[in-house]
Amino acid sequence: xxxxxxxxxxxxxxxxxxxxxxxxxxxxxxxxxxxxxxxxxxxxxxxxxxxxxxxxxxxxxxxxxxxxxxxxxxxxxxxxxxxxxxxxxxxxxxxxxxxxxxxxxxxxxxxxxxxxxxxxxxxxxxxxxxxxxxxxxxxxxxxxxxxxxxxxxxxxxxxxxxxxxxxxxxxxxxxxxxxxxxxxxxxxxxxxxxxxxxxxxxxxxxxxxxxxxxxxxxxxxxxxxxxxxxxxxxxxxxxxxxxxxxxxxxxxxxxxxxxxxxxxxxxxxxxxxxx
Ligand code: NDP
Numbered sequence: 001x002x003x004x005x006x007x008x009x010x011x012x013x014x015x016x017x018x019x020x021x022x023x024x025x026x027x028x029x030x031x032x033x034x035x036x037x038x039x040x041x042x043x044x045x046x047x048x049x050x051x052x053x054x055x056x057x058x059x060x061x062x063x064x065x066x067x068x069x070x071x072x073x074x075x076x077x078x079x080x081x082x083x084x085x086x087x088x089x090x091x092x093x094x095x096x097x098x099x100x101x102x103x104x105x106x107x108x109x110x111x112x113x114x115x116x117x118x119x120x121x122x123x124x125x126x127x128x129x130x131x132x133x134x135x136x137x138x139x140x141x142x143x144x145x146x147x148x149x150x151x152x153x154x155x156x157x158x159x160x161x162x163x164x165x166x167x168x169x170x171x172x173x174x175x176x177x178x179x180x181x182x183x184x185x186x187x188x189x190x191x192x193x194x195x196x197x198x199x200x201x202x203x204x205x206x207x208x209x210x211x212x213x214x215x216x217x218x219x220x221x222x223x224x225x226x227x228x229x230x231x232x233x234x235x236x237x238x239x240x241x242x243x244x245x246x247x248x249x250x251x252x253x254x255x256x257x258x259x260x261x262x263x264x265x266x267x268x269x270x271x272x273x274x275x
Contacts (some may be wrong), residue, residue: 002244003015003016003017003040003042003241003244004016004017004221004244006183006224006226008135008158008159008183009156009158009180009181009182009183010135010158012103012134012135012158014043014071014103014104014135014158014159014183014226015041015042015043015071015226016221016225016226016227017041017043017217017221017226017227017228017240017241017243018041018042018043018044018045018071018073018226018227018228019032019036019041019043019044019045019228019229019230019231019237019240020045020187020228020229020230021033021044021045021046021047021050021052021056021230022047022050022187022230023050023230024050024052024055024230024232025052026051026052026054026055027055028055028232029052029054029055029056029058029059030055030056030058030059030062031059032055032059032232032237033055033056033058033059033060033062033063034058034059034060034062034063035234035237036059036237037059037060037063037065037070038063038064038065039234039237039238039241040241041237041241042065042069042070042071043070043071043073043226043228044056044059044060044070044071044072044073045073045161045185045228046072046073046074046075046097047074047075047077047106047108048074048075048076048077048080048089048092048093048096048108049075049077049078049108053074053093053096053097054096054097054098056072056074056097057096057097057098057099058098060072060099061098067099070103071103071104072097072099072102072103072104073102073103073104073105073106074093074097074102074104074105074106075105075106075107075108075139076089076090076093076105076106076107076108076120076124077089077108078108078109078111078114078273078274078275079275080120081107081111081114081116081117081119081120082116082119082120082123083119083120083122083123084123086119086120086123086124086127087123087126087127090105090123090124090127090132090133091132094132100132101131101132101133101134102132102133102134103133103134103135104133104134104135104136104137104158104159105124105127105128105132105133105135105136105137106136106137106138106139106159106161107120107121107124107137107138107139107141108139108140109139109140109269109272109273109274110138110140110141110142110145110269111272111273111275112144112145112270113273114273117145117148117149118148118149118152118153121136121138121149121152121153121155121157122153124136125153125155135158135159136155136157136158137157137158137159137160137161137182137183137185138157138159138160138161139160139161139162139187140160140161140162140163140269140272141157141160141162141269142173142269142270143172143173143176145269146160146176146180146182150180156180156181156182157182158182158183159182159183159184159185159226160173160177160182160183160184160185161185161186161187161228162184162185162186162187162269163186163187163188163264163265163266164184164186164187164189164220164225165186165188165189165190165191165194165195165216165265166191166194166195166198166201166216166219166256166259166260167191167194167195167259167260167261167262167263167265168191168260168261168262168263168264168265169257169259169260170184171260174223174225183225183226184223184224184225184226185225185226185227185228186220186225186226186227186228187228187266188265188266189216189217189220189227189228189229190213190216190217190229191216191265192265193212193213194265195212195216195259196212196213196216197212198259199255200252200255200256200258200259201215201216201256201259203252203255204248204252204255204256207252208246208248210243210246211239213229213239213240214239214240214242214243215248215256216256217229217240217243218243218246218247218248219248219253219256221243222247222248222253223253
């Protein structure tokens with residue numbers, strides 16, 4: 001299977017499709033990770049707060065896929081924000097993963113009212129310079145947060161991982177990403193199934209013989225975003241990977257674009273501060 005890669009603004013390349021590990025039980029994570037990698041996924045999205053980094057690392061090793069062919073992401077949790085505590089948190093993540101480096105390290109949420117995300121970003125820059133994270137980025141950053149870290153450090157994040165699904169398409173933020181050469185990575189890409197029966201999705205599924213989930217993942221791919229669906233079922237993992245043998249037409253893409261309601265599944269980054 002040939003799958004697409006995106007070029008990041010630091011010159012590195014990243015698989016466009018990956019799989020996510022949020023809410024995957026720690027005891028099942030090694031198996032889900034190994035299964036996904038053996039099926040052909042090459043990007044695994046984890047986070048310290050998911051509590052399953054040890055399984056993420058075990059699954060990578062158990063898969064037999066060479067380390068340099070797996071793109072590994074983890075994230076610094078809110079309670080670790082600040083310069084020194086971020087350095088410590090990243091080392092703790094690497095220890096749990098049992099890896100010498102991650103491919104991508106993200107700030108999980110800005111938590112703007114705490115005022116620590118610029119210092120946290122400076123720590124990520126250092127971790128990149130030291131080779132502990134090959135690329136660095138952010139998650140759930142709105143335009144003001146992006147402008148601030150770039151303005152204060154001159155370093156543009158490679159990725160902003162944000163909620164995107166047919167009901168929450170974030171056109172303004174994605175236009176800013178395009179301008180700044182930041183890759184958009186879509187979390188909760190299936191939108192809790194809320195658009196599976198929507199006429200534009202159902203019609204494209206009927207025409208292509210694909211499932212609604214596959215149509216939505218293909219829509220993400222054709223918008224140019226990276227996408228990281230989660231499934232703990234081997235059949236679900238396989239289905240979500242099987243999206244490179246068909247294409248949505250321009251009218252189908254345009255019809256799905258009309259489903260945007262600005263309706264979130266997850267928390268609002270402007271106010272989410274959970275420690
Ligand atoms: P997804 O949009 O990937 O949906 C996951 C749900 O959809 C599960 O219930 C899964 O069930 C089901 N599902 C998966 N594939 C199919 C399919 N083909 N057909 C029908 N149902 C399907 O949601 P997530 O919220 O997990 O987001 C994906 C990833 O994004 C996370 O795992 C995490 O890595 C990341 N994320 C990041 C956040 C951030 O703040 N940076 C926040 C939230 C998520 P089943 O397992 O039974 O298949």
